[in-house]
Amino acid sequence: MPGGVTVRVPAKVNVQLAVGGARADGFHDLANVFLAVGLYDEVTVTPADALRVTCEGPDADQVPLDRTNLAARAVEKLAARYGRRADVHIHIAKDIPVAGGMAGGSADGAGALVACDALWGTGASRDELLEICAELGSDVPFSLVGGAALGTGRGEKLRVLEVGGTFHWVFAVADGGLSTPAVYGEFDRLHAGVAVPEPVASGALLEALASGDALALAGAVSNDLQGAALSLRPSLESTLTAGVEGGALAAIVSGSGPTTAFLVSDGESAGKVVEALLASGVCRAARVAVGPVPGAVVL
Numbered sequence: 415m416p417g418g419v420t421v422r423v424p425a426k427v428n429v430q431l432a433v434g435g436a437r438a439d440g441f442h443d444l445a446n447v448f449l450a451v452g453l454y455d456e457v458t459v460t461p462a463d464a465l466r467v468t469c470e471g472p473d474a475d476q477v478p479l480d481r482t483n484l485a486a487r488a489v490e491k492l493a494a495r496y497g498r499r500a501d502v503h504i505h506i507a508k509d510i511p512v513a514g515g516m517a518g519g520s521a522d523g524a525g526a527l528v529a530c531d532a533l534w535g536t537g538a539s540r541d542e543l544l545e546i547c548a549e550l551g552s553d554v555p556f557s558l559v560g561g562a563a564l565g566t567g568r569g570e571k572l573r574v575l576e577v578g579g580t581f582h583w584v585f586a587v588a589d590g591g592l593s594t595p596a597v598y599g600e601f602d603r604l605h606a607g608v609a610v611p612e613p614v615a616s617g618a619l620l621e622a623l624a625s626g627d628a629l630a631l632a633g634a635v636s637n638d639l640q641g642a643a644l645s646l647r648p649s650l651e652s653t654l655t656a657g658v659e660g661g662a663l664a665a666i667v668s669g670s671g672p673t674t675a676f677l678v679s680d681g682e683s684a685g686k687v688v689e690a691l692l693a694s695g696v697c698r699a700a701r702v703a704v705g706p707v708p709g710a711v712v713l
């Protein structure tokens with residue numbers, strides 16, 4: 415776009431999401447293994463008279479266009495830090511399912527930050543950008559970094575992970591979203607009075623990622639929020655079953671859901687799982703993507 419900067423940002427899938435008990439501040443400690451996958455939003459910023467947000471894409475009507483949009487909040491934070499006005503038009507070309515547990519809002523926050531940093535020539539360091547990302551939300555730093563990473567704390571303290579290959583995925587997009595706070599609330603309800611163990615990353619899972627072995631990864635993926643997501647949306651059980659019957663190596667709810675993620679052996683197998691999911695009528699759409707892919711990139 416003339417005079418503007420466009421940044422492409424990927425979605426994520428949690429190959430492991432280990433959730434600890436509720437802390438005094440209401441948050442949960444996590445051991446969160448993120449993998450960036452090739453479904454992308456593109457965020458364009460152009461100079462304007464005032465801050466405004468527009469959005470296009472199949473789910474655009476579900477995206478807030480006011481100051482609650484994570485992209486707008488990111489731009490305001492960067493502007494405040496550098497003592498300038500946040501007068502930009504942010505346009506989001508949205509392809510990541512909204513409220514689908516794939517960190518679409520976080521992707522837009524990271525994308526807008528990187529785009530405005532480039533537009534304004536602020537020269538902010540990577541650490542400064544990551545600090546702003548962490549203030550915006552637990553998943554935002556990973557959207558900036560991409561690849562694969564272990565997030566601890568609320569998920570925002572990142573350790574980059576080596577990955578020895580490319581993994582193939584199918585994502586079943588459900589009708590309607592699930593609110594992340596509601597899913598954590600259901601997790602707390604289901605675990606009331608139960609001692610929840612400290613969340614730790616699985617050694618087998620980290621080895622599987624490092625070796626690029628899809629079968630080993632399939633045996634190690636896990637999501638502690640899956641029970642809560644299924645409790646709020648029992649129909650997801652039939653989506654998971656349809657994908658496994660279609661040949662997926664593993665089936666898991668993505669983050670807080672309701673998107674479900676299917677690890678498959680290759681592109682051909684991905685096509686078969688897509689067909690099985692669509693034929694069973696258990697999802698609104700099925701998308702194919704590979705990971706890991708890089709984080710926010712200026713186009």
Ligand code: ATP
Binds near residue numbers: 591
């Ligand atoms: P996560 O996986 O990080 O828990 P999610 O993928 O489930 O998130 P998002 O798509 O990030 O969910 O959207 C969650 C809510 O955030 C939306 O319902 C919407 O109200 C709000 N939101 C704020 N900014 C955005 C944005 N840029 N894009 C989408 N949703 C946004």
